[in-house]
Amino acid sequence: MTSFTVTVDLVMLTIRQGALHVLLIRRAIPPYQGASALPGGFVLPEEDLGAAAARELAEEAGIAAPGHLEQLASYGAPGRDPRGRVVTVAYLALLPDAPAPTAGSDAAGAEWVPVAALPALAFDHAGILADGVERARAKLEYTPLGAAFCPPEFTIAELRQVYEAVWDTTLDPRNFHRKATSTEGFVEPTGRSTAGERGRPAALYTRGSATVLSPPLLRSR
Amino acid sequence: MTSFTVTVDLVMLTIRQGALHVLLIRRAIPPYQGASALPGGFVLPEEDLGAAAARELAEEAGIAAPGHLEQLASYGAPGRDPRGRVVTVAYLALLPDAPAPTAGSDAAGAEWVPVAALPALAFDHAGILADGVERARAKLEYTPLGAAFCPPEFTIAELRQVYEAVWDTTLDPRNFHRKATSTEGFVEPTGRSTAGERGRPAALYTRGSATVLSPPLLRSR
DNA sequence: GCAAAAGTGTTCCCCCTACACCCATGA
DNA sequence: TCATGGGTGTAGGGGGAACACTTTTGC
Structure with missing residues (x-):
């Protein structure tokens, strides 16, 4: 009955200048200090997973009413976070354009990045982001x-x-x-x-x- | 940075006598002692989530090679388990018929139950099972x-x-x-x-x- | 032969594609 | 009146629904 830390990470997608963009933050503290990553944070003691995702969405981008927010998948490989056993529950958010790139963000420098030109990402976030983009593509179909x-x-x-x-x-x-x-x-x-x-x-x-x-x-x- | 317990729960589906069945166990210990529930268990200290699901699959039904095993979703509402803060990662398994109903199970009485005639389930397992059945139905389409x-x-x-x-x-x-x-x-x-x-x-x-x-x-x- | 289940051919129709064409506005 | 983008009409084809029909076995 191991003890875990649980986080939520957000794949926030929007359309800017006719191209699909994702919101990435630059990590201000180790591990992966200075690297790009998906926005996210810890789940609070009395908070549901979806509520944590909605709270992060508001904190990172000042969004009160996203176009859509849904659970994507969970990731918990033993070595995915050097600080210990961390399971992250990823959420996918679809947003109307341009909700102030960095409004209210508590992370150093959040910015919209075209998914066609991604930098290297911290942790296993590259895989999470790829899963989110594929989910979005499939969801548009049906x-x-x-x-x-x-x-x-x-x-x-x-x-x-x-x-x-x-x-x-x-x-x-x-x-x-x-x-x-x-x-x-x-x-x-x-x-x-x-x-x-x-x-x-x-x-x-x-x-x-x-x-x-x-x-x-x-x-x- | 709350401390969580993480479990995996399995929605194991198979076809018996032309009807969709799910494997349910009867809980031998509190909470919900005596109630029906999805099989599942704790994730071990050095174990990936998918590996934990595969291990439970083997332990509960003696299955080495399921037809299919995929992550379904995670559930972590604050009050979902009276023992404390427990996040469960649900997996969906699709199995060929009749792999010995209770073979090797370490839970009291595991049995296949038609999804058309379900008993009340422990925790939030009714919702998890409903999500699993709907996922299976959708997946057959494409x-x-x-x-x-x-x-x-x-x-x-x-x-x-x-x-x-x-x-x-x-x-x-x-x-x-x-x-x-x-x-x-x-x-x-x-x-x-x-x-x-x-x-x-x-x-x-x-x-x-x-x-x-x-x-x-x-x-x- | 007859029943039963596997497998094929055929027809109809819906919807997707492609593209010709018309409509309504700014300059 | 021309350019630009919004919106409609229409012909052709692919695939699904329905179902008649043929094939191959057990009895």
Whole structure:
């Protein structure tokens, strides 16, 4: 009945400049001092795992209402932390763009980094991050979670650009439009539309109430 | 930096008499003495989480080579175990039928119970089991893991009966046969076939090498 | 032969793809 | 009126659902 330390680590993803980014912090203290790492911290004595993840999310990025937060997986290999036996429960967060890169962070320098250009990471965080990105990619296929990367009201084109960034591909705008608007519960029209930009104004939508997409929106092939 | 106890719990599923069953133990000691629960135990000082799950699998059911073993999720609500702060990492195991119901078990009375007729469970195990069953149902859609419930060599009809038991539905035998045999990497023919049963002998297959089914095999609708 | 189970062929339809085309705005 | 991006129509094809039909065994 060994004694363990339990932490939560966050894979926070967002879309910036059309590319998928992850929030990384620079570690201010050993071990791995100066290295990049996923944000995270200890679970408090009377705190549930999900609550700890939500608290870290607020502390690291000043986020009160993430687009989506879900448990990813747990990692507890004996040698993964030189300080001792530490099990970390990783969470995946999907966020709308640009919630102040470092707002309220208690870690030295938090910043958004493109997942296509990652530095070396502390601990086993590279593997955790890879698992998180793959989870996000898969979830876009059969859930309406792409909208979790968007602001409260968004256009179909914005939603499509989320898919293109996460999957690193291009999609046909016309077919994507039809698919998104005709799939029950994916998006709901607000009646409002954009203005003041080039081209025809785009209708604005909010997230629909569905939890799964039926039929799914499959990648490539 | 609270101190935690870490356990692994197993959702072990198999098919018996055409129905999905789970292995439950009867707790011999408090808390929840006498109640049904998922098999599980403490993670040892120098043991990885997955290794602990594999060890418990062997101890509880005498299984050396499960059809499949994967991490499910972690549960750590503050009051989930009256003994203190216990985080459990749940694993999902899919097994071929009938590996001696209680062989080698160190818990009082382990037995296979139909998931359609569950008793009340100790701790938060009812929720963990529900998550495991849902994971299994979803995984059959887009991976070849149905074969993990089958013996090393199996017929297409046996594989179909796995899907029917897990999804609690019926499938068209002819369409399922075509789908299973024509999907790349799902099953591999052995050249052998059954004999001594009613009707035309069935060809025997082994698990294919694919990790995902493309296109997937979707439920109902 | 008959029953039973395995396996094949065929038809219909839905949905995905590709792409031609129209719509509404800013400059 | 042109450029730009939003949105609709339509034809072709792949795959699933339904089911008629053939094959191969035990009795």
